[in-house]
Amino acid sequence: MNAKGISRRDFLKIGGAGAAGAALLGLAGCGQGGGQGEEEEGARGLVERGSIRIEMPTHMIPPDPNTAIMQNGAEQAARDMGVDVQFRGPDNFDIPEIQRIFEAAVAAEPDGIAATLPDADALGPIIRRAVDKGIPVVLFNAGLDHYKELGALTYYGQTEYEAGVEAGKRMSREGVDNLLVINHQQGQLTLETRYEGCRDGLGGTVKQIAVDGSDPTATRNGIETALRQNPDANGMITLGPGVAEQAMRAIKAAGRQDSVKLATFDISKPVLQAVQNGRILFAIDQQMFLQTYLSAVTLATYLLWRLSPVSAAPTGPSFVTEENAEEIIELAGRGIH
Template identity: 55%
Template sequence: MGKGRWLLAVLAVALFAVAGCGADEQAGEQQGGEGGLADRGDIRIVMVTHGPPADPFWSVVKNGADQAAADLGVEFEYRSPEAFDVVEIQRNLEAAIASEPDGLAVSVPDPDALGPLVQEAVEKGIPVVMLNAGREDWEEFGALTYIGQTEYEAGVAAGERMAGEGVTNALCINHQQGVQTLDQRCSGFEEGLGGTVEQVAVDGNDPTAARSGIQTALRQNPDANGMLTLGPAGANPALQALEGADVGEDFVFGTFDLSPEILQAVADGQVLFAIDQQQFLQGYLPVLYLTQYVQYGLRPVGEVPTGPAFVTQETAEEVIELSRQGIR
């Protein structure tokens, strides 16, 4: 061993020993997340979202939030409507604010209806992180940050990819009407495609009805040579609808968000792409950031993008197992 490398090795051992001593001295102080402005065991965070529990996308968001709470040792509560219902979301948010949590994470699909409640929470001294929906308004409402993807731009990218495959006439399947982010995806898709886009509303809470609605749309639009769905609640029924549909071999299907069924279809070449916005992080990061803010006064500067990223046939296999585990 050369002299220089020997000295580096000695220094590394010395630094390790010093770090070890320091860690021993601070172990009691830091164990259990103690120290700072609050102990983690005393921190309670509530998350209010607009996603029904049956939606595979939102189950992954909840998995991320639950994992963060377990990793950090904080108390956590998740509230969501049985089906997309702005009034029920308002009630959930009002109840969350009334419970006086240490931190509040919330998706805001309807800024006019939910924004004033976010502002109310902030005025009461409750730090808020917004996620998934409400990107344009988080600063106005006083939230610490926003975590999610740029929906309109993601729609544009989806349209450009389909246009590159020769799609000129497409269906955009909206499984949850009234959600601002889904409307933005369809609008961006139309711009990116540069062709004809027919928006079709289906009931994402009823897979059978959604499949039937997509089958009807395909029959009524025989010139369509492409289709975009906006999440698993639309994509999974669409896969079933396409099985018996009279579409040509060149018909192109793409979707937002992931599920094991979608990823397998991407791997098999049935679906051109699935747009990944890493919803596990949309659940995990709000709990992490709120805990850090309450305990240490730390916060991100600006919004935190989690997408879009495209999963294609070349990359689908490596993501499938993680999706089965409720992570991707």
């Protein structure tokens, strides 16, 4: 049981993203057809929806392919709900820079804030200040263990530890007993939690390898070095898709394609293609489009009608394998996965 009275197991069982999503998407669709009379009256809220401004400060950096997917989700929600959503992130993963983005979001005095929480100690007080000022907040992607204590309405995201455990178990079933976990952003709580889950799920030898995720060449070189230093490793999990792309190159350069099985958290087009052709065993999709989409929609429905989920809602883990990669690739081409 976590600090909010909801266990991670219960979080997974809730099915909250589906339930909340159906309800909120239904609300978003109401009135789109230009209905008259009672339906038009019912769609009116406490504020004019066209006046709603939502700030979305995050830790997402431009090189991360998931950043564009998150932006797409936010923009789609803005169109569907008829509100303004400003998605923001740093040039590099740098906590002081992220703090400045969060501070600017609060200073802008928006109607609502949807934010990631990669570092609760550094960013939590800023979120608490926003809530104390009367700004409704939704957390997504990172912050499950802190959203209630900070006063956020809800949380959308993946249970990272359970996702790691399941990833470790899947690797074990594939015969992996010596696993390298590649961490491209040291100190990022989400990635540390994923590693811990992988370690506990595998039940064998697990070693965390730190690389510089901001530089693809440095990432690849770091992975090649790890492969040389760990000749007995027979499995590798990367904690992000860009790293997985470099890992494929590093494994090939090291001549270890037949001895090292690769899997990854999060997806990109090259990762999906590699899953489809068998170069990557599986990829974990936490459905980031849905995270930003539902966060913005939730703030809009709360500001309009005081409607919001009553608990956190999981959006992952969802596993992409060779069997379902084709349809996910089609949707990825539309910027949804």
